[in-house]
Amino acid sequence: MQFVHMADNHLGYRQYNLDERENDIYESFLECIDKIIEIRPDFVIHSGDLFESPQPPVNAIRCAMEGLLKLKEKNIPIYLIHGNHDIPKSQQKGKPFGLLKKILGNSLLTFGKNKSHVFNSEVFIGGIEYVSQNKIPKTYEDLEKINSDSKDYKKKILLFHQSVSPFIPQSFEMQITDFPDDFNYIAGGHIHQRALKPINDGNSVFSYAGSTDIMSVSEVNDYKKNGKGFYLGDLSGDFDINSIQKIDVECRTFLIDKKIKNENDYKKTVEELQSLQDEKKKPVLYCDIVENLFNSFNDEIADLTLYKRISRIDENLEESLIINESSIEEIFQEYIKNKEMDVNFVYGLYKKLLENDCDSLLYVNDYFKGNY
Template identity: 40%
Template sequence: MQFAHLADTHMGYRQYGLTERENDFFQVFNQAIDEIVSERPDFAIHSGDLFEYSRPPTRALLTAQQGILKLKESKIPIYAIAGNHDVVMRKNALPPQILYKDFGLKLISPKNPFYLEGNVFIGGAPYTSKYHSKQLVERLESIEKSSMDYEKRILVLHQGIDRYIPYEYELKIGDVPKSFNYCAFGHIHERVVDDFGEGKLAYPGSTEIWRSNEVEGYKKNGKGFYLVDISGDMPEIENIDLKLPREFIKETIFYSKIQEELSRINQYIRSLQKKPILMVTVEGGDLNRSEVYETLNQSLSDFCLAVRSNYHPTSVNNEDNPFENGKEALDIKKMIEHNLNDFNSEKVNELATGLLKELSDGDFKTAETMVRNFYEDLYDH
């Protein structure tokens, strides 16, 4: 028996405020659906963050509906959970996936913690914050008990685990039940496959580049979903790679050779069919940032969808730069926790760290959503 495992499609995300990037996420989702239909698995699992926001734009809702209908027409059931982006973290909040109940999507939720697909048990829970991990662990124990009478058992979760993201996890690896044949996770955007308990624990990763720090992982491991065969004693997992609509290029150039390097980059990007996203780091020299910024944009902006620049000059005055301390960069998370120590609140620390990440990447919409969720969560508890 085979199934497709995908996650973190983040439809509706307008990266850098660009409509073209929003369209890229739609295009990749449609490609994933077409690939699943082509592979004809027995069913599909989506492990959360179908959407970027809990109130997705109309086109995102419509694209998801069309994809789910394609699966239904091909007699491929789909099971899904809500990720942290899919739902406002408050009591009785409903994720947008609930809209597709009549289109064939089976939502795994506290109300319906598991389903049966033939003789396969498919159970799980929606995203749960770190501050409610105790309730999640109790829920997992209950799900595990319900699964024990079935030969094949799949656990579906959207959580970060301390083994993979030690500073931003919601669940400890020791709290994940080990009796399942396959643990279908979402939330981490890099591909991960590990032996775990009686089977495998896997993250298929995001289907598009959601953050610039995913570029290296994409070049090494690709983006897409998994095709999983659970017929044997141990699951067999195949990468199904998707072709991303445009290139996401990261370049480091030296200030002393800036014109030569820009000419090289220009020659390459002009050969591409679609304008790329270009991340440029300029190193060395006693540079004037505004002048370098103008030089980069004049040379590259006509041929790129977006140019994002960063600067590492030769000399930095540490007194004027609180983010540098000798040769070692200051740990931003520790700095925030130190400055907010008077609040004595892990929640505030996590909010501040998350906001720094979103705002530094220019994602004001996600930052706004994080703040709203934070206060709604406080109100409910």
């Protein structure tokens, strides 16, 4: 019996406010779906943040429906929890999963009041949805009930969407010891880097599936090391970390941490960019360059990148940021996302304050009512 674990697609996210990057994220999700259909697992579990926003754009909803309907046509059910990006900030606004359920019916199973489902009378699947820090005590109560309800089952999976120590040593919301110790597979979302850890003397696996595309430049090095995509698990026999397999998708190339201090560095970087032109997608470039080479380099690579962010460096390697093909707003939003804060809320508040919007206080009040 096989299952797929996927998370953090963030459909609708527009990195650098570019159509191409929004489309990349849709394509990565649909590539995952196509690979899942090739594998034909018994079911799919999803650990949250299907969407970038609780009010996703039309294209994001269309992409989600296209992918999930393909699974339905192949009789592959999907078990899905809400991540922090999926949950509306106001009580009055509907959840996008409601629309998906109307279309997909019983092939999409969520975890609202009902904290568990059973697949094929054999596999117990529990789910705890994302909550803010001050609501974690309620999550502990839910975990106790899930643990109690699962006692009669030998095959058990638990979905969650939180930051957990030791994977996030700072700013974590829960600890790995907070979770039941007799579940076969604990399936996490929220952290975009892949992670697998054997627990319970090696009889269980604690996992983060990671995001399905590069959502931040901070994820590039991990992508090169561990890839992006989803996990394939096999519950047929004795279950341990060797029962999990990585299935990868290909993301756009990011070139980061490039230092151009002389003509030789300049030539090598340009040649590397030129060599990537045979790929379907132009690369993203982050680099530092000495002042005297900046203008010629900027002109020469203009058509070789989708997006570039270049910093000038002086002869003493003291850096000063040059905002190139970027706006202050884009850099600000990327900074917020890197800090794992709510981009929509923080940036929305920033815009309201800039405009002296008299509804700023109401905006904050609605947000905290919905989340705290």
